[in-house]
Amino acid sequence: MAENRGKPRGELAELSAQLQNLCTAGKRTERELRNAKKDVFKKVINYMTLGMDMSALFPMMTSCANLSSDDLVLKKMLYLYLTHYASQTPDLALLTINQLQKDCADHDPMIRGLALRSLCSLRVANFLEYVVTPIMTGLSDRHPYVRRTAVMGVLKVHHIDPTTVAQQGMVERVKRLLSADSDVQVIANCLSVLMQLEPPSRLVERAFLYSLLNRIKEFSDWGQCQVLELASHYPPSGEAEVYDLLNALEDRMGHTNSAVVLATIKVFLRLTINMTATHQQVLERIREPLKTLISRDDAATAYAALSHVLLLAQRAPMIFENDATAFFCRTHDPWFVKKLKLEILAAIANSSNVYDIVTELTEYARDISPTMAREAVRAVGRIALAVPDSGGIIERLLLFLDAGNAGGSSGSEHLVSEALVQLADVVRRYPDTAHVVVGALGDLGVYGNITEPAARASYVWLIGQFGALVPEAPYILEPFVEGFAAEEPAVRLALLTSAVQLFFRRPPEARGLLGAALAAGVADEHMDVRDRALMYYRLLRADAAAAERVIAPPLLVVPWFSEALSPEARDAVFEEFNSLSVVFQQPSGAFIERQAYHSLESEPEPPAPAATTGDLLALEAPELVNAQRATNLLADADMDGGAGGAGGSGRDTPSAAAAAAALGSDLLDLSLGPDVAALPGASGSMGPGGMYGGPMPHPSPAYTVLPPTPQPPQIGSLQQQQPGQQQQQWDMLGSLMGPPPPLPPPQQQQQQHQLQPLPQQWGGAPPVQGLPPHQQQQHHMMMAGGVGAAPAPAAAAPPASGAGVGGVAMPLPGGMAMFGGGAGGGRAAAAAGPGAGVGELLGLLDEGPMMRGPGGGMTMVGQQQPQQPQPQQQQPAHAAPVQELVLNSKARMTPGSFQDEWRRLSPAHSASLTVSAASVASLTANNHRDFTQHMAQANIHTIASGGQPPNFRYYFYGQQQQSPAAAAAPSSAASLFLVELLLRGVGAAGGSLTVTVKTTDAARLPAFLEIWNACLAGYLG
Amino acid sequence: MISQFYILSPRGDVIIRKDYLGDVPRTSSETFFRNAKFWKEGDGEAPPVFNVDGVTYLHIKEGGVQLVATTRANLSPSFVLEFLRRICTIVKDYCGFLSEDAIRKNVVLVYELLDEVVDYGFPQNTATEALKQFVVNEPTVVAPAYYQAKPLFSLSKGPTGVFKSVLETTRTDGKRRDEIFVDVVERITCTFNASGYIASAQVDGAVQIKSYLAGNPPIKIKLNDDLLIGKRDAPYGVSDSSSNGHMVVLDDCNFHEVANLDSFDVDRTISLVPPDGEFALMNYRTSHGFKPPFRLQASVERDPNSDVKANLTLRLWCEVPSDKAASGLEVEVPTPRYVQRVHCDLESSSAGGGAGGG
Secondary structure, X not given: OHHHHOOHHHHHHHHHHHHXXXXXXXXXXXXXXXXXXXXXXXXXXXXXXXOOOOHHHHHHHHHHHHHOOOOHHHHHHHHHHHHHHOOOOHHHHHHHHHHHHHHHOOOOHHHHHHHHHHHHOOOOHHHHHHHHHHHHHHHXXXXXXXXXXXXXXXXXXXXXXXXXXXXXXXXXXXXXXXXXXXXXXXXXXXXXXXXXXXXXXXXXXXXHHHHHHHOHHHOOHHHHXXXXXXXXXXXXXXXXXXXXXXXXXXXXHHEOOHHHHHHHHHHHHHHOOOOHHHHHHHHHHHHHHHHHHHOOOOHHHHHHHHXXXXXXXXXXXXXXXXXXHHHOOOOOOOHHHHHHHHHHHHXXXXXXXXXXXXXXXXXXXXXXXXXXXXXXXXXXXXXXXXXXOOHHHHHHHHHHHHHHHHHOOOOOHHHHHHHHHHHHHHHHHOHHHHHHHHHHHOOOOHHHHOXXXXXXXXXXXXXXXXXXXXXXXXXXXXXXXXXXXXXXXXXXXXXXXXXXXXXHHOHHHHHHHHHHHHHHHHOOOOHHHHHHHHHHHHHHHHOHHHHHHHHOOOOOOOOOOOOOOOHHHHHHHHHOOOOHHHHHOOOHHHOOOOOOOOOOOOOOOOOOOOOOOOOOHHHHOHHHHHHHHHOOOOOOOOOOHXXXXXXXXXXXXXXXXXXXXXXXXXXXXXXXXXHHHHHHHHHHHHHHHHHHOOOOOOOOHHHHOOOOOOHHHHHHHHHHOOHHHHHHHHHHHHHHHOOOOOOOHHHHHHHHHHHOOXXXXXXXXXXXXXOOHHHHHHHHHHHHHHHHHOHHHHHHOOOOOOOOHHHHOOOOHHHHHHHHHHHHOOOHHHHHHHHHHHHHHHHHHOOOOOOOOOOHHHXXXXXXXXXXXXXXXXXXXXXXXXXXXXXOOOOOOOHHHHHHHHHHOOEEEEEEEEEOHHHHHHHHHHHHHHHHHHHHHOOOEEEEEEEEOOEEEEEEEEEEOOOHHHHHOOOOOOXXXXXXXXXXEOHHHOEEEEEEEEEOOHHHHHHHHHHHHHHHHHHHO | OOOEEEEEOOOOOEEEEEEOOOOOXXXXXXXXXXXXXXXXXXXXXXXXXXXXXXXXXXXXXXXXXXXXXXXXXXXXXXXXXXHHHHHHHHHHHHHOOOOHHHHHHOHHHHXXXXXXXXXXXXXXXXXXXXXXXXXXXXXOOOOOOOOOOOOOOOOOOOOOXXXXXXXXXXXXXXXXXXXXXXXXXXXXXXXXXXXOOEEEEEEEEEEEEEEXXXXXXOEEEEOOOOEEEHHHHOOOOOOOHXXXXXXXXXXXXXXXXXXXXXXXXXXXXXXXXXXXXXXXXXXXXXXXXXXXXXXXXXXXXXXXXXXXXXXXXXXXXXXXOOOOOOOOOOEEOOOOOOOOOOOOOOOOOOOOOOEEOO
């Protein structure tokens, strides 16, 4: 198929012609025609799967299928095609809505279900109004097939627009179905949907759960899993009820589907978690089913089951202690299964089975795969550490050393290396075995044969630590020291320590060695090595006795080695039994990164260079067609306001947030200097700030502990303040300096807005001027420093209309971008950024768990919208003196009407400007989303954007917000502004922007242009 | 739930693609293929579940193609993997065979099946039987290009070499054949020690059924009377292999949902209405005193004539009566990496077969 990819154009044209041809019957019989159509449709679907863009065939596909609308095969293929491309070509998909709706009322339940499923899967927000009614009808359809499809439709709608679901009371309908429906698949779907929408613990209710459990055998395997998942959240009322439930579910353990068995096990474990004796019985009971699951031939499901066995074996090793043979590896097991089995064997080893297990592991050490052999040796080492009676095991480990000796350089180095590493640990655990271990080391010839740094370091450490037991110890280490510089840092460090230890144990022989090692160490270029060498040297020179106590004390016994996973984390994993956490051996927080649903829908498909000629628009504005095809970011009209929360949290990438926090913490370090220690306290009082999710202009403790020294700390402290506070400072600055700065009043208003949610902070005094006097005093003081630090930007910033405090923050742009950005995004959701950012940052410094306020995800949003154009709308008198203009935040426009208007209107204004390469990059960043969202902040919505580097095109529209009175009057239509933005990137030199504006209301054009320019300038910075 | 599902050819081409939740980028199939192909740990084979950039990939391999599900949720891995397995079976039932070629020839049918089986990432009814009423496409049955000798130790292949679509059972043109295939497939794992005695042994068996009976008549299957199911009949370790004499003792077994076990405890009869297509009626496992069909003795000796040679002698006895013939017997001898050359001699008494190594 690869050759096909190279010439999509040819294929597309050919298919297009074929479809055109098939729209008319010609001389063919109906039957021939249909077969021909099916063949072409199949081809289209094949290409679609390959990732070729077939959306250009939309009209032909639709009409072809509609002409023989009774053909189910064609219909199914059409709907498949439709659901794939609808979100890219919503205007064309609109044409098929009618047919879909008609099919939703078909007499055949199969067609009703099919049409409903396709209709719900279009994933175009604008179509929701057409989807709601069929879903509501479908929920009460008489055929279960339609009902279950409608239930899934509710979830689909919910992911696109939760408010619709709430308004229509869909969830309540689903709940009613859940308790009343007779069909198990409908119930299962209701359950799946509801468990996505609310926590299962809120759904589970005794009578209802019992009715489900009584019918559990009627459910499909997958439905049973859902029911069992629900049951695992049931809080039993007493022991009697627990036994009832266990007995009722007992036979689920013998199910062939491992998913059902594991779900049952989860229920059993959860129910009995507080009943020790019964819990033990349950553990015994689940052993055999688990063993059956892991001995399946299907490696994938066996792997999933084994992960759970490992978890259980680590918690309660005794249940599997007599089953060691069940976990012996088979030759044809894949490595990941073998690895898990080795871990299980190491976990369940105890004094009764250790001999069998170690004997078996010794065999694996001869595996032809070096990885497996090493794992086996490592497992033996772990068992030696865990099982007290370890004499025999250590002998096994020593045998691996012999394997290396016997074979010379015969490919067993990996065994010797691993054995050395393990032995070093074993000796620290059982020092009295040292003489046995060290005795075997003597003639190992590690220097020439073993290359692995870890093994060399272990060897050197052993020789140094037990130098008294090895007569020739100094001479063994000599060649190592001679080649000091060639060793890895870990080996060099071990050499230094060992040389000193040997020196204390056998001074005369080791003096030369020590001198050479220290000399080489001091001259070393690796910082740790040099530091250690210097420290040893100075310590030895200052006080040899102290040096001995520090460097060569009697060996400390290490009673236990820390596990890879803390007990808390392990409990968290157990809580998430039967989930991916168990496979990854991490709590889900460590690997789950949520993304908003359908946020990645409009990923660019490979663009189709062939524009369709049939398209009317192609004559007028061909690029619009292309732009739409290419990426088609259909503007989400509900992007503003509360909906921003959902979208924003999806875009948040923890790494970026962490990077920002880290950057901020650098700044804090910088500014606080010695006072960093005050921060843990600060985090305590500032943490809640993050939790409130609003910018809180309360005095930051970090800022109060600052010494009153001049410039740098003051700048730093400025950085830390919440944005609202900064604005107050500028206010204050204004009153101090006499003439009021040209700070636009809207910011004051915004400030008010920010203060209001937090009356308790300010003693219930919302107006700005109502600050308690002492607070004002403090701000005054701060102001002096602030003025000294950055007076110039303060004067420069305000004139740029809409430039928020972000622009002021020149001294340290990095940190400011974070806080200033939040200051700009004055909306409730976006403004949560800085608060949460600080909370996170302090949480980080505190080394506690990352604190995430409700607005935690918004940090990024704040950054992306560093400017706040809203003031202009709120204070139109200042922003647009000519003609009042407020843009409608809820403006809606279909691509069709946009195209009509664009054709109809003539350009009213055009301009071009050059932009830097960085601006080009920022415009196109994140698939243009940052930019278009920024514009949407100003209620300038994006209808389409796209193109191919270096040229991009954006189409925007804005609509005048009408007062209710004006809207009532039929004569006055809201004025409309359409903008085309053409970006021509010219590589590193930057690019040019060409703006064309069309409008229905020339009088308000200047006002619009002002908003537009401010907004654009705000983004380009 | 599942965000995406796709089937990849051995070269990484996407043959089937469904996107459900839209929270995983479209390019994830390439990410998957790149990671699965160049897995760094172990022997280079990617584990069935792995996570890259917050997206979890669950996959199984069957018939040369890979079935992959992606998700961002913390799902049950068994649930997804079993579901992928189920999709394999459904494709096999309807297309007769699972391979890249078979899927490419039946793309539309597979999409149609997927549409019914998964809605928005949630598994729906996956019974082959129930799906029949929703399927309108005709299968193009593709038999494998060559009849591949079935490896002896393989449970998953199911009833031997039947490549037939379940949609055949609805044919009315007189060519229909009502057939049912019942296979008992056992996988025996034995370890022999150096002196030829059994160190450990286990049998994993399954009763596999592939049914093409029109109208789904009820059938009964009777097992040996002397069958004893350890944990089921004598729970909590009362019974022991020693006390059971000549009984056939199973450690554990499980039955398919369709099995009616009402009279199983009385006379070991399972009555069932076999659904269309392939399923495992029963899985069982035992490690109790059975006689393996083969015995093996191995010894390694230094070659007296050379320092760098060793002789490995394998003696394989077959305990199966001489009137039964085994086919597809393979002997595999893994050798360490540093082995340069292998030479294989067969004694004159034995016929056929071969050995490999290197």
